[in-house]
Amino acid sequence: MPVILAILIGLATGIVFGIALEKSRVFEPGVIVGQMQLRNFLMLKIFLTAVVTGLVAIAIMHGSFGVGLYLKPLLWKADIIGGLILGVGIALAGACPGTALAQAGAGYRDALFVIAGGIAGALTYGYFDAPITAFFAESGAKVGFDQLLGLPFVTVALGFAAILVLLLVGLERLQPWRDEAGPDFDGLAALPAEPADAEKSASDRHVT
C-alpha cells in the first residue's frame, strides 16, 4: 500500500477515535486517575464496550469471512513486567499513549510533556531493545483463549462478549455514567463547600 494512502486511512481512523475519546470523557486525567483509584469506572466502561464490539466484529470477520487475526505472542515476563511499568506510567501521566494525544488536542498543556516523555521513553527502549530482550530470554506462541479451551473462536468470542456485557450492566447500575463524568465533564465531583464558609455561615446563624 502506498504510504500516502496509509496516512489518509490513519488520519480518518484517528479523527473518529479522537472524537470518541473526547466525547466519552475517557481522555480526562480525572477519569483515568479515578479509574486507578477505583472511584470512577468510566474508563473500564468504554474500554470493555470497545472490547465487546471488537469481539463481535472480529468474530464475524474471522468466523464468516476468514479474515486473519493479528495476535501478539504470550510472553509471561515481558507482559507482566512491561504491563506493570506501563500501569505505573499511566497513573503518573494520567493518560495512556493514545489518550495523551486527545488531551493535547483538547487543550491540556501537560499532555505535551507526557508525549515528549513518551517519545524519549520509546526511543530509550529502542536503543536497549537487544539487551532487554536478551535479559527476558523468552519466546512465545500467539495463543488465544479459544485455543487454550479447544473451542471455536466465534464461540469463545461471543461467550466472552456476553459475560462482559453483564459486567457492564452491573457497573452502570452501581454508578451511572453521567455522575462519573461530573459537572465539568472532567471525571471529578464538585468540590465540597469550603470548611471556612461552613463555619462562617454557622457563626452567622449563631449571631442572628
Added chain:
Amino acid sequence: MLGLERKAWSPYVAGVIIGLLQIPTFLLMQTALGASSSYVTVGAHIASWFDPGVGQVKYLASHLWGAKNWWQVAVVVGIAAGAFLSMRISGARRHAISPVWARAMGTPTLAARAPLAFIGGFIMLVGARIAGGCTSGHGISGMAQLAAGSTLAVAAMFTGGILTAMLLMRRV
C-alpha cells in the same frame, strides 16, 4: 445522541464506535488498532537527526519507514485533531492542566505538573514497549482477539496503575 455539540456521549456509544474502528483497520491495513509504537517511529526519526547510526539499531530501524508505521503515526495525529474538533464544536474548553492534579498530587500549576508528566510519559512508553503494546494494542485489540498474552498485560497494567494511584495519590 451523537451530536458533536454535546459535551459528553454515553461511554457505551463511544466504546462501540472505537470497537467498530477494528473493521477498517483489519480490512484495509491488515493489522489491529494500536498507538504506542508510533512513539518509536517519531522518536527514531528525531534521533536520526543527531545519530546517523539509528538505521543500524534493528528495533529502531524497523519502525522508521513503511505504510504500517506511518499509518499509526497518522492515527495518533488524527486522535489529537479529532479531540480538538470535538472540543471546539462543543465548547468543552479545558484548563492548562486538569484540576485532578491539584487535588491528587498538590501540583496546581503547569510548571509544577510538567516534570512528573514527562516522567510519567517516559515510564509509560518504556513499559508499553517492553510489553509490546498499550491500552489500545493489548487492551482494545488484543482482548478482542482473545489473546492470552494481551489479557495478561492488561491485568498487569491495571495492577500497576491501581497500586501507584493508591500509594502515591490522594483520593479525589
